[in-house]
Amino acid sequence: MKNQRLAAELEQEIFAFLEAKKSLMLAVVDLQGLPIASYAPFVAHQGALYILVSSLANHTAALENANNASVLIIDDEADCDTVYARRRLQYDLVVEPVIRDSEHWQTIGDALLQRHGDIVAQLLQLGDFQMFKLSPRSGRFVKGFGRAYELAPNTLVSDQLDHIRG
Template sequence: MKNQRLAHELEQEITSFIDSKGSLMLAVSDPEGQPIASYSPFVVYQGELYILVSALALHTLALQNANNASVLIIDDEADCDTVYARRRLQYDMAVESVVREDELWHIIGEALLRRHGDIVAQLLQLGDFQMFKLSPRSGRFVKGFGRAYELAPNTLVSDQLDHIRG
């Protein structure tokens, strides 16, 4: 019973944490295997993350050719007691392009507009902007020293968390 309550509280904390952040850190490899780190505003829809990025950015070509990416959603340094124990979510993600003509493009575009404001309407009209769906394969929620939890596979938020003991 206590473990179920803790898992439910962690699930709510993770949901609130994701909702409070406007952008994510993104790591992907280019076609030659060179790492690229970047960031992007995002929106959550049906348990997956969606980003809208310019083809002029280095990470966009890498995303087009990648099967996976790593995503980090993290507290700002100014909001934590120590830089070594920032609260964070890390996910291993499958990457998939969203076709501009697809209904999903419009659904996600509207969600991005509501979350990030009028600039999104302009970006959606630009031909070089592309949308990607990032689907979680695995994830980890770190609340601080000795408080790290593995998420159940294929979920952003899970009530099935395993405490990691080192």
């Protein structure tokens, strides 16, 4: 019973954390196998993360050719007691393009607009902006020293968390 309550509390904390953060740090590998780190504003929708990025950015070409990416969503340094134990979510993801002008493009575009404001309406009209769906394979929520939890597979937020022990 206590473990179920803790899992439910962690699930709510993860959901609130995702809602509070507006951007994610993105890691992908280009065609030559070189790593690229970047960031992008995001929206969580029906168990996946979505980003809208310019094809002029190096990470976009890598996303087009990648099946995998990793993202990190993390507390600001100014909001934590120690830089070594920042609260964070990390996901390993499957990357899929969202077809421009599809119903799904419109739905996610509206969600991005609501979350990030009027700039999104302009970006959606630019031909060089592409949308990607990032579906989780695995994830980890770290609250601090000795408080790291593996998420259930294929979920952004899960009430089935396993405490990681060293």
